[in-house]
Amino acid sequence: MKKIYSASNLMEAQIVLDLLEHAYIPAKIFNQHAQGVAGEIPFTHAYPEIWIIREDDFERAKRIIDTYENTPVATGNVQCPSCGEDNPANFQLCWKCGGGLEMVEQRNLNQS
Known part of the structure; x- marks a missing residue:
């Protein structure tokens, strides 16, 4: 598994996860429930993260995420x-x- 994206909130993480899954790239969200402890740990450690299962999908997943981030x-x-x-x-x-x-x-x- 390899981390590919840190989202600013859980909704954004779910959007990115859906985009990847629609492209048949298996992925998981980590830190789904970490925002509740943001005062006890550094806030950057509480961001939801997207991790892809197969490292071979990394480049294709990165292109999908770049398109998502750059769409007006x-x-x-x-x-x-x-x-x-x-x-x-x-x-x-x-x-x-x-x-x-x-x-x-x-x-x-x-x-x-």
């Missing part, structure tokens, strides 16, 4: 074509009516 976060709003409600740009469905927003996002990208 969608900001702004899109307007629902069904009801006209503003939604965050990263939503796939309108929060008000449930209408699909993927086509709106594609049109906005094509117009840019």
Whole structure:
């Protein structure tokens, strides 16, 4: 086993673990429950860590994590074509009516 990533919180660790598992890279989260003792140990020792099982997967896993870290976060709003409600740009469905927003996002990208 080899450590590949230290996450700032458990949610981020789970996202990275899911990305690796979707790529068929077996991995585990360590320090899942260590944040509760952060005052008793150095806080950097309480960060959740991702460890890969097979060292042969290290380079491929590193590329997946680099892509995750360097993917820009969608900001702004899109307007629902069904009801006209503003939604965050990263939503796939309108929060008000449930209408699909993927086509709106594609049109906005094509117009840019």
